[in-house]
Structure formats: structure tokens, C-alpha cells
Amino acid sequence: MLAPLFVTSVLLFMGYTCYSLHILLCKVRPLGIPYFVIPFYHSPLQRLFLFPLVKLLIKVFGLTHPRFFLMTLDWQVRQRYEIYRLIGSDIFFTVTPWKIILHVADPDMAIEVLAGKGENGELYSRPDFFSGIALFGENLATVEGAVWRGHRKVTGPVIGKSLSIVWEESLTQIEQMIRYYDKSEAINTSYRDFRRATLGIMTRAGFSKVMRWAPLTAAIADEKDGEGNYQKCLDILFGNLMWPIIAPSWLLEMLPFKALREAGRAANHFRFFMNEWFEEKKAQIELDNKTALKHSSRADLMESLVRSSGLDKGSTLETPLLSKSEVIGNAFIFILAGHESTAHTIAHAIYFLAIYPEYQVKLQKEIDSILRDSDHNKTSYDTHYDAFSSGWIAAILFETLRLIPAVIGVSRKIGPTPRTFPRSGGQRPITLPPGVEIWIEFIGLAQNPKYWTQPGKTEAESAISEFRPERWLPKPGGDTMFKPYNGSYIPFSIGTRGCIGKKFALVEFTAIMLGLFREMSVEFDSCGGRKTFDEARQECLAEMDRFKSKITLQPSGEMPGIKWVRRKR
Numbered sequence: 001m002l003a004p005l006f007v008t009s010v011l012l013f014m015g016y017t018c019y020s021l022h023i024l025l026c027k028v029r030p031l032g033i034p035y036f037v038i039p040f041y042h043s044p045l046q047r048l049f050l051f052p053l054v055k056l057l058i059k060v061f062g063l064t065h066p067r068f069f070l071m072t073l074d075w076q077v078r079q080r081y082e083i084y085r086l087i088g089s090d091i092f093f094t095v096t097p098w099k100i101i102l103h104v105a106d107p108d109m110a111i112e113v114l115a116g117k118g119e120n121g122e123l124y125s126r127p128d129f130f131s132g133i134a135l136f137g138e139n140l141a142t143v144e145g146a147v148w149r150g151h152r153k154v155t156g157p158v159i160g161k162s163l164s165i166v167w168e169e170s171l172t173q174i175e176q177m178i179r180y181y182d183k184s185e186a187i188n189t190s191y192r193d194f195r196r197a198t199l200g201i202m203t204r205a206g207f208s209k210v211m212r213w214a215p216l217t218a219a220i221a222d223e224k225d226g227e228g229n230y231q232k233c234l235d236i237l238f239g240n241l242m243w244p245i246i247a248p249s250w251l252l253e254m255l256p257f258k259a260l261r262e263a264g265r266a267a268n269h270f271r272f273f274m275n276e277w278f279e280e281k282k283a284q285i286e287l288d289n290k291t292a293l294k295h296s297s298r299a300d301l302m303e304s305l306v307r308s309s310g311l312d313k314g315s316t317l318e319t320p321l322l323s324k325s326e327v328i329g330n331a332f333i334f335i336l337a338g339h340e341s342t343a344h345t346i347a348h349a350i351y352f353l354a355i356y357p358e359y360q361v362k363l364q365k366e367i368d369s370i371l372r373d374s375d376h377n378k379t380s381y382d383t384h385y386d387a388f389s390s391g392w393i394a395a396i397l398f399e400t401l402r403l404i405p406a407v408i409g410v411s412r413k414i415g416p417t418p419r420t421f422p423r424s425g426g427q428r429p430i431t432l433p434p435g436v437e438i439w440i441e442f443i444g445l446a447q448n449p450k451y452w453t454q455p456g457k458t459e460a461e462s463a464i465s466e467f468r469p470e471r472w473l474p475k476p477g478g479d480t481m482f483k484p485y486n487g488s489y490i491p492f493s494i495g496t497r498g499c500i501g502k503k504f505a506l507v508e509f510t511a512i513m514l515g516l517f518r519e520m521s522v523e524f525d526s527c528g529g530r531k532t533f534d535e536a537r538q539e540c541l542a543e544m545d546r547f548k549s550k551i552t553l554q555p556s557g558e559m560p561g562i563k564w565v566r567r568k569r
């Protein structure tokens, strides 16, 4: 009885899948753009089982057709621009039986997709899979249209006003970090160490909570300590975010797998901490309301969020802009987006500087010439940031993000009516059918030789896939950094929906590099003379080619050890 039912269900499913694929292909074929039919695209289970299997098949059978690369995880990192070259087009489709995705390494089209408006006069919206990050409540990254504008109005101005604190706290965190590195041998915990530092900066700038820097393992060892607990919960939560996204935390906590139970518990702890912070801030605001001290000078992100909920007694807000769950949802997205992307970008840059020590010397000369003898702790965002914003520190940041963007791309979807998009190089515009998902591929764009071959040089001489920060420096006698072709370099995305924390990240990166390299230099660990510089360098470059995208780009294996040493003056 069950067997025929099972066979009929399988046949019906297969029939429906073929029919659905046929319908999608009928939409794609007439457009004259290269397309590749692939059986699946990203989902947690495919990530776990199918992608590794395809990778193995490619290796064993030496498969070279683009279709096979497109079925591997994070092909954008491994294929870079080469896949577009192989296909012969800066845009192409992947078609699964359920979805059409357009991959874009064409700058004119990228601009129109990210900054242009759909049929409703609104920006194109993010695909539905983004709704997963509303696990603690809707937030800036998950809402659209007028609601999104409301969230942005609450968060944008206050983030913009936090830059002096970002500068100051970055230097404080780095000072504490250096004290630890001074006593340490080689380390390979840079990614975690910088996450710890940027978390401290976000927590101070956004929530007025002070978290001293300590190596994560030591800081989390003391379970009774609230700060250590908070760090531990974030470390587990962000390392395993996929689980609380696909299942409620109460369910995870009941499952017989330790990792899943821990992820569920971390999500519950996070909710608990945010509730505590919400109530604390509310009480503080209520006190201010009584003393008629509106919007105190210490106003931070959390204050702006809580005030916009109108939940504080004495609030004069007529219509609340956010619910309590949206307040917590936004606290979550700022902690998530605001610490990992910058931390990993700093760690990538540190590894590039270990590979190319000559740039450390240039960076240190720049710091010395700007700060002279003054103590860097006496610097401030207002007096010093601008001086660093068109020199080596900025060039190193831009070049790091060009080669290893914090996120590999952004996506948008076309609404219910067809839309026409321009293409670069005078190619004919393309009209996309409804429902298509568009993936703007940052690495493809930032290594597209049509836009990155330098004037008077060949593509090979321009070393597009290599770390050459000098390409960004102002021309001799000038003071403006190199401006790439519009749309060909957008690691923070563009348009009003682009990254709200861009300036925050630029200031953070600058202060951290200045704090570190004023005192220290970085070098590969030679493992007691057993590893040459060239071996460590090759190992590092090979590891960078294996980076995986897990919220942000990060190592999938172990990076070579590095050592921080006091600068020789």
C-alpha cells in the first residue's frame, strides 16, 4: 500500500520539477545570455552534503565545464573573474527547477540593480532568504519600503554620531591586545582576536557597555562573569547561526546533538541579554524623562532604538516607530553586521601585510609622519582621521576589500513585472522576466580586467589578482585616491540601501591599524626555523583561495601562525 503511494509521489514530484524547469528555461532562452542548468542552489542541507560531493567529483574526474564549478560552494572565491572569462560574458544565468539567478560582474548593471527603482517606485527588495535573520525580530536588513525607511531613520543618525567613540575605543582595545601579544609567542587566533576587539568597539559605541579586550578563551573561561558569558554566547551564536535560523531555539535545546543544543542555548542567552539591556536603557531614559533631559549627550544606538519604541514611561512619541521585538532585532543586526565584517577585513589585511612586509614599512612611515612624537592615545577622530583617509592605511583597506570582500555579494529580486537594465560597454540592455533573483558578485566586479587594467599597462602588468595597494594612492602632487569605474568596486554596496556602517568601519580600521603598527610589526612564525618565509607565504595564499563564506568570508582551515614583534626604530 505504502510502496505505490511513495512511487506515485516521487513520479509526481519529478514531473512537476521537469515542468517547472521547462517553464523557467522558456523565459531564459530568448534573452540570448549564457545560462547553466544546475540541479540545486544554496540551502543548509545542500551545503552540508551535496556541495562537498560535487567538489570531490570535480577533483576525481577532472571536470572543467563551468556548470560543475557553479555547483561548488563559494565558487565566487575560487573562480574569481576567470569564470566570466571562460563563459565569455559579464552576466550569466544559473537555472534550477525552482529559481532563475542572474550573476552580475557588469558595473553599469550592478548600479541600476542596487540604486535603481522597481515598478512601485521603491528599491528592488532583498530575496526572501533574508527573512531568516529576523530570528530575534524584524530589523533594518529584513524590512523593505516605508518600514525600512523608518528603521533607517532611527539608526542612521546615531551611528553617524558615534565615530569619535569608535576611534577612541579602537585604540583602547588595541592597547589591551598589544599588552597580551607582547607576552605571547606565535598565534593563529587573529580572526577571533579581532572579532573580540570589534565586538568591544560595537558594544561601547552602540550600547555604552565597556568590554575590555582579553583573548576569548580566557575571557569565557569564567562562567559566572556576565561579560565572559556574553562573549561566549555570541561566539557560539554567530559560529552556528544557521541552526537558530532554521529551527526555534526551544526545539534545538531539546535535540540530542550537543552542537545544536548549544546553538539553541546561545540564542536564548542572547535574547536574555538584549532584554536586560533594553530594560536597563528604558529605566535610564525614564529617569531622564522625569528630569526633562531629553536625548542625553550619551545617546547611543540602544537609546535611539528604545526611545523609538515609545515604551518608556513619559515618552511623548505619538506613534511608535519600532516594536520591542524590532528593537531587539536591530540590536542583533548591528552587533552581527557591525563586528564580524570589520574584524575579518582587518585580519585579512594583517595577513597581506605579513606576506608583503614592504607595505608595513610604508604604513609605519605614514603613521610616524602624521603623528610625529605625539602619543597616539591623545589623537582623536576629529583631528586625525582625515589625514589618514587618503594614504597607505586607506589604500591597504581598499585593496584588501577588493581581493577579499567581507561579503561576496548582495542580491535583489525583480518584482511582478519585467524590468530593463543597462549593460556596460554599449551592450544592448536586457529585459528580465519577473521573479528573477540578481546576484551582484563583488569579486567578479573588482577583478574584471575591463575596468582594472591600468592605463598604459597590460592586464598582466596591472596584477589584478594580486595585492598592490599602491593602485589606490593619489597621483604624485594630488590628494584624491584612485576612483575606479563606477560600480566596479562596491564592497559596501551602493545606493541608499548600502552599508549603514561604512564610515564606522573605515574609522575603526584606520584607528586599529594605527594603534597596532605604530608599536608593532607582524611576521610569519618560522616554527623554530623549520618554515621559510616563502613556504609560509605560499601556505597563506593557498588558504586564502580556500576561504568560505559563512556570513562573511573567512578561513575554512588553519591560517599560518604569525608573530607580533616590537618595531625596530
Ligand code: HEM
Binding pocket: 114, 140, 141, 142, 152, 159, 333, 334, 337, 338, 339, 341, 342, 345, 405, 406, 407, 409, 410, 411, 491, 492, 493, 494, 496, 497, 498, 499, 500, 501, 502, 504, 505
Ligand atoms: C568592512 C566592513 C563592512 C563591510 C564590507 C560591509 C558591507 C555591507 C554590505 C555589502 C551590506 C549589504 C548592503 C546591500 O544589501 O546593498 C551591508 C549592510 C549592512 N551593514 Fe555593513 N559592512 C561593514 C561594516 C558594517 C558595520 C561596522 C556596521 C555597523 C556599525 C554595519 C551594519 C550594516 C547593516 C545594519 C546593514 C543592513 C543595511 C540596510 O539594509 O539598510 N556594517 N554591509
